[in-house]
Amino acid sequence: MxxxxxxxxxxxxxxxxxxxxxxxxxxxxxxxxxxxxxxxxxxxxxxxxxxxxxxxxxxxxxxxxxxxxxxxxxxxxxxxxxxxxxxxxxxxxxxxxxxxxxxxxxxxxxxxxxTSLRTAGVGALAVKYLARKEANTIGFIGAGEEAKAHFKLIKFMQKDIKKCFVSSRTKKSVDTFIEELAPMYSDVEFINCENDYESAICDADIIVTAISSQEPVLKARWIKPGTLYIHVAGIEDEFAVARMASKIVCDCWEAVKHRKQTIVQMYNAGELKEEDIYADIYEIICGDKEGRESEGEFIYFNSVGLxxxxxxxxxxxxxxxxxxxxxxxxxx
Amino acid sequence: MxxxxxxxxxxxxxxxxxxxxxxxxxxxxxxxxxxxxxxxxxxxxxxxxxxxxxxxxxxxxxxxxxxxxxxxxxxxxxxxxxxxxxxxxxxxxxxxxxxxxxxxxxxxxxxxxxTSLRTAGVGALAVKYLARKEANTIGFIGAGEEAKAHFKLIKFMQKDIKKCFVSSRTKKSVDTFIEELAPMYSDVEFINCENDYESAICDADIIVTAISSQEPVLKARWIKPGTLYIHVAGIEDEFAVARMASKIVCDCWEAVKHRKQTIVQMYNAGELKEEDIYADIYEIICGDKEGRESEGEFIYFNSVGLxxxxxxxxxxxxxxxxxxxxxxxxxx
CATH class of the missing domain: 3.30.1780.10 (ornithine cyclodeaminase, domain 1)
Known part of the structure; x- marks a missing residue:
């Protein structure tokens, strides 16, 4: 050159x-x-x-x-x-x-x-270190480009995924998600949940919210024990979701802290303290801290993109x- | 498009x-x-x-x-x-x-x-607002690309420039400066001062230091009344130069303050206060403050580039x- x-x-x-x-x-x-x-x-x-x-x-x-x-x-x-x-x-x-x-x-x-691949790549890493080994179902709230990229990278990481529940504000984006991905993944059953978020979440081992809404669409009561939740965008979950987590993990809490995601809203409101953040994911990758330690843990992952x-x-x-x-x- | x-x-x-x-x-x-x-x-x-x-x-x-x-x-x-x-x-x-x-x-x-043109453009603006109307000599310490760009833009602004004194650490760069510019400006007499900075400065109405040295090469005693001094790079003048200025003008003091130029060294050492900065040049451009007010003023201009x-x-x-x-x- x-x-x-x-x-x-x-x-x-x-x-x-x-x-x-x-x-x-x-x-x-x-x-x-x-x-x-x-x-x-x-x-x-x-x-x-x-x-x-x-x-x-x-x-x-x-x-x-x-x-x-x-x-x-x-x-x-x-x-x-x-x-x-x-x-x-x-x-x-x-x-x-x-x-x-x-x-x-x-x-x-x-x-x-x-950009969308690397964001999904961080989600896939979270799956590698924080999901149950036998996780085989995934549920989406949001069905746009970022959601599709997350499906691809997470399925690449966790080959066992057999069921994918998809929901979104509009029926059309769910249809598109399934039309595009179903032919590429014949071993996966795609379930169209339209805008019924609860149906998309309640049987999922891995949850991804990738929706540009700034509302707490994900409810704590829908989440079963042992789940990994990957929070992609801004505010998509009620405070109770983070509150019931066994571990809250970030890509980099120091960077997250200056953004506007749910856990930052909680931090600013005094409802979450620095010490409630269990780890940055690189501490887990590099062996300083354990990732998932038991089947029953609900782990909350929040990335900001670096x-x-x-x-x-x-x-x-x-x-x-x-x-x-x-x-x-x-x-x- | x-x-x-x-x-x-x-x-x-x-x-x-x-x-x-x-x-x-x-x-x-x-x-x-x-x-x-x-x-x-x-x-x-x-x-x-x-x-x-x-x-x-x-x-x-x-x-x-x-x-x-x-x-x-x-x-x-x-x-x-x-x-x-x-x-x-x-x-x-x-x-x-x-x-x-x-x-x-x-x-x-x-x-x-x-980059070099816009930096020289700010220098030319300083000439427009801060030099004596009849300024017709210019002296350089430093003869590289930034110095050449300053000559071109300042000569464009101040057509009357008739004499240009050039000095630098190396004879070669002064020779190159003159070889390149003299054929383009037949109405200007270029004077090769080699590395004798004093000779380049003592008869100049406009002074430009554009030298990557981090030493105070410009001495206050060489500067005659009525001069405009354009400080381009890092540290090229002794503290006494700014001290004897009637006015210190910046492109933007708030931005300058976080850099390492001479006046910032003085500020950090407590030898110059915020109120010693007369104006940002846009306050003069926009008519909030006067530019040059008398023939005898020595004006110090420091830009950081925005x-x-x-x-x-x-x-x-x-x-x-x-x-x-x-x-x-x-x-x-």
Missing amino acids: SVNKFLYLAEEEIHSILGKDYQIVIDSVEDALKMMYEGTTIQPDKSSQIFDEKYQNRINCMPATLKRENTCGMKWVSVFPENKKNGLPNVEGIIVLSETNTGGVKCVLNATEL AVEDILLANRIYEKALELGKGIWINK | SVNKFLYLAEEEIHSILGKDYQIVIDSVEDALKMMYEGTTIQPDKSSQIFDEKYQNRINCMPATLKRENTCGMKWVSVFPENKKNGLPNVEGIIVLSETNTGGVKCVLNATEL AVEDILLANRIYEKALELGKGIWINK
């Missing part, structure tokens, strides 16, 4: 590089968390520029450095919840990767699919693109 | 769009400062990731939003002071521009030349590229 060029990877190209090789996504997320734990990363605060208070239309800027990879990068990603009504993507953005030995830009990538995950995944896709000769070279 | 594409502008293309039309640079910088003053911008803190404590090799991430332009952008720029020894650029980076009505990326631009300037200039170059059909369209 020339110092006067950088590689550009469009969304389709990234899609063709990754295919269904979700291992690279899960490994990248896990390795990024390990690097954070070992202290070989720099991760400045994410900055959010909000253009619309009502709809929270915003662009986030998430820089990070991975010293062991000689790579510094930045994800620039929009979140426009109302875009869907106009047929536009809710999330769009790009990632820039630079070398830390010269400062030169080496790659620019589309960040859209990569720039180190984006940058390591992007860098591995870049390296794979070099190997495969994919992407277009652009003169600086 | 399609929602599935963005425009890429390489350095050469930007160069061909701008040519010597420095008006667009100066207007962009002035308008960006006005927008900041009127409160129609968002400008999160710049974040700096430092890879090498000794040489301060780093990448800066500078986001900003210009509400009136429906544009949100980010400059990603490396500063690797030691790169020159290996024949690599000291500064390299890219700018991303997104629309604030959809969140979509609309343009990516090379940021290298744009993301709003980069983003507005980049957006105007993007609009000009659309008009001229320049750049390449890239599928997202």
Whole structure:
């Protein structure tokens, strides 16, 4: 590669590089968390520029450095919840990767699919460390892109999944979820729960809420013992859900704390203390703390998404693109 | 333009769009400062990731939003002071521009030349508001890219400049400065002062220090009354220089305060107080405060560089590229 060029990877190209090789996504997320734990990363605060208070239309800027990879990068990603009504993507953005030995830009990538995959990758890691070994049912509230990505990555991690309950505010998105995924997973029974959230949850070993509603749609009384709950978006569960958890685990509580998820609302209201957070998941990955310790535990997992995950995944896709000769070279 | 594409502008293309039309640079910088003053911008803190404590090799991430332009952008720029020894650029980076009505990326631009031009543009604005009307000599300590850009923009602003004194640590960079610029400016006498800084300064109406040294090379006793001093880089002047100033003006003191320039060293050492800062330049541009009020004043100008300037200039170059059909369209 020339110092006067950088590689550009469009969304389709990234899609063709990754295919269904979700291992690279899960490994990248896990390795990024390990690097954070070992202290070989720099991760400045994410900055959010909000253009619309009502709809929270915003662009986030998430820089990070991975010293062991000689790579510094930045994800620039929009979140426009109302875009869907106009047929536009809710999330769009790009990632820039630079070398830390010269400062030169080496790659620019589309960040859209990569964002939903890495988020789901963290969910899949939570399944690896926190779900019951024999978990074989999953229930969704929310059926959009993020929910689909979670199904794919979690099924990749937990091959035994045999039943998938899906619910959402609109029947149409549940139909689409099942139409898209059922043909790809013939060993899974998909159950259309329409907007009956309780039916989607009450028999699930793994629960995922990925819904842009800011309401507590998930009720504690629906959840059976031994479940893992993966909380993806903002506020989707009543306070009682976290209250009944045996363990609350975050990707990084220090980062979560500055966001607006349910447990942060509880923390700010004085209904949850720092010490109620059992662990950050990298403490479990790295063996400092136990993951699941008994069949009956209900474990609550909350992730916020970390720039180190984006940058390591992007860098591995870049390296794979070099190997495969994919992407277009652009003169600086 | 399609929602599935963005425009890429390489350095050469930007160069061909701008040519010597420095008006667009100066207007962009002035308008960006006005927008900041009127409160129609968002400008999160710049974040700096430092890879090498000794040489301060780093990448800066500078986001900003210009509400009136429906544009949100980010400059990603490396500063690797030691790169020159290996024949690599000291500064390299890219700018991303997104629309604030959809969140979509609309343009990516090379940021290298744009960075040095906008920095020099702020210097030229300082000349417009703070130099004596009849200033016709300029003296440089430092003769690199930033010094050259300052000469070009200041000469564009102050047509009367007739004499240019140039000094630097190395004879070679002074020679190069003069070889490059003398043929373009036949009405200017260039005087090679080699590394004799005093000779470069003592007869100058406008002084520019743009040198990566972290030493106080500029001495107060060399400066004559009525001068404007433009401080570009880190620490290039002794404390006595700021002490003898009639007015100290910044681009934005709130931003300067968190950096490491001379006046910040003085501030941190308790040798300069907030109230010793006369004004931010946008207060002068917008008429809240007077600029130069007498022939004899020695005015000290310190800029730090603001993301709003980069983003507005980049957006105007993007609009000009659309008009001229320049750049390449890239599928997202």
